[in-house]
Amino acid sequence: MAEVVLQDIRKAFGETIAVDGLSLTIRDGEFVVLLGPTGAGKTTALRLIAGLERPDGGQVTIAGRDVARQSPAERDVAFVFQQYSLYPHLSVYDNLAFPLRSPARRLSNEDVDRRVRDVARMVQIDHKLQNRSTRLSGGEMQRVAIGRALVRRPAIYLMDEPLSSLDAKLRAELRLELKRIQNELNSTLLYVTHDQVEAMTMADRIGILAEGRLVQIGTAREIYANPANLHVAARLGQPHINLLPVDLLPGATAPFGACTIGARTEHLEIATSAVGNAEVDWIEHLGDQNHLHIRVKGHKIVTLADPYLSVSPGDRINLTLRQPLYFGMDGERLR
Ligand SMILES: Nc1ncnc2c1ncn2[C@@H]1O[C@H](COP(=O)(O)OP(=O)(O)OP(=O)(O)O)[C@@H](O)[C@H]1O
Numbered sequence: 001m002a003e004v005v006l007q008d009i010r011k012a013f014g015e016t017i018a019v020d021g022l023s024l025t026i027r028d029g030e031f032v033v034l035l036g037p038t039g040a041g042k043t044t045a046l047r048l049i050a051g052l053e054r055p056d057g058g059q060v061t062i063a064g065r066d067v068a069r070q071s072p073a074e075r076d077v078a079f080v081f082q083q084y085s086l087y088p089h090l091s092v093y094d095n096l097a098f099p100l101r102s103p104a105r106r107l108s109n110e111d112v113d114r115r116v117r118d119v120a121r122m123v124q125i126d127h128k129l130q131n132r133s134t135r136l137s138g139g140e141m142q143r144v145a146i147g148r149a150l151v152r153r154p155a156i157y158l159m160d161e162p163l164s165s166l167d168a169k170l171r172a173e174l175r176l177e178l179k180r181i182q183n184e185l186n187s188t189l190l191y192v193t194h195d196q197v198e199a200m201t202m203a204d205r206i207g208i209l210a211e212g213r214l215v216q217i218g219t220a221r222e223i224y225a226n227p228a229n230l231h232v233a234a235r236l237g238q239p240h241i242n243l244l245p246v247d248l249l250p251g252a253t254a255p256f257g258a259c260t261i262g263a264r265t266e267h268l269e270i271a272t273s274a275v276g277n278a279e280v281d282w283i284e285h286l287g288d289q290n291h292l293h294i295r296v297k298g299h300k301i302v303t304l305a306d307p308y309l310s311v312s313p314g315d316r317i318n319l320t321l322r323q324p325l326y327f328g329m330d331g332e333r334l335r
Contacts (some may be wrong), residue, residue, distance in 0.1 A: 001188045003025065004062050004063075006058065007023050007059045009057070012056055019048065019055075019212045020213050022041070027188070030205065031204045033192070033198065035192075036209030037194055040209040042160070050077050051071060077154050084145040085145065086141060086144055090133060091129065091130050096129075099151055123181070175202055199220065204219070208235055216229075224236045226333075229333055230243065233325060233333075239302040242303075250277075251269070255334050257328045257334060260331075262324055269320040276317045291303070292305035292311070
């Protein structure tokens with residue numbers, strides 16, 4: 001495994017700037033997730049590291065080597081795509097063994113067999129090794145695709161939304177497995193997604209990407225608690241952060257230049273009060289949590305509902321701020 005460093009990488013497709021001066025270090029053994037909306041440049045960033053695209057400028061180094069002149073095969077990376085891309089005519093076993101059988105690797109049949117069986121156990125597909133890869137469920141196929149990357153020990157694993165085609169339950173399971181496997185192998189992994197839950201549950205550090213630029217990078221906790229600007233604040237947290245005018249609610253003194261307040265559930269105190277400043281609009285029941293929809297002077301606010309707070313639609317409540325986040329005119333965080 002190795003450290004991978006991107007320095008001021010740029011890539012445009014005609015008029016579209018896909019990656020715009022991206023600098024990022026993925027440390028040896030680190031799991032970094034790039035999180036961003038569609039079109040943010042996530043896939044392009046991976047493809048530039050893999051050598052599937054040429055940058056217009058900037059430098060990529062893998063284990064200290066400038067890889068500009070190296071072909072994808074020479075770069076020693078393993079890529080897992082969004083859609084499983086297995087060899088349909090081969091068994092699960094042969095799909096997993098395929099990357100190990102190139103003559104350049106010179107592995108004995110015993111070594112190949114051991115590695116295939118180890119990885120099959122890791123991704124929990126060892127009971128289906130002899131199945132044709134087409135005779136698998138979507139989740140099983142994606143396990144094989146991930147396993148096929150894992151049999152090798154490349155400098156870095158690059159994963160492009162590998163779980164997005166799976167149903168919610170499987171996605172949750174594989175998320176945990178992938179994190180466990182990465183820990184076990186101590187591998188360097190760059191993973192891209194637009195799913196904040198994936199980013200928060202798996203990443204050592206999350207990089208927030210917007211319009212080809214890295215807006216902020218840090219642990220999930222840092223990014224959630226200390227977003228650098230409105231864009232980052234809006235990317236993490238369920239329900240979404242409430243963005244409100246500074247003078248809407250009592251309880252906090254805005255710093256000079258504050259234009260917008262960011263209030264999550266933990267920044268809002270709710271008390272039942274017949275003469276309160278807000279009204280309960282409706283309660284959204286989501287099973288494991290309920291969202292309380294509130295109206296204040298024409299503004300809508302959504303928070304997690306305290307299960308012990310007994311309110312109904314139409315009730316008045318008193319809403320007070322508790323150390324919210326403040327943003328200036330330009331959307332940058334003030335404190
Ligand atoms: N081969 C290409 N030719 C032209 N434009 C491209 C090409 N590849 C990407 N783009 C453009 O570059 C921008 C970034 O695309 P990219 O696929 O990297 O985004 P993304 O963050 O991975 O999005 P998604 O989540 O939808 O996959 C987009 O505007 C896209 O349309």
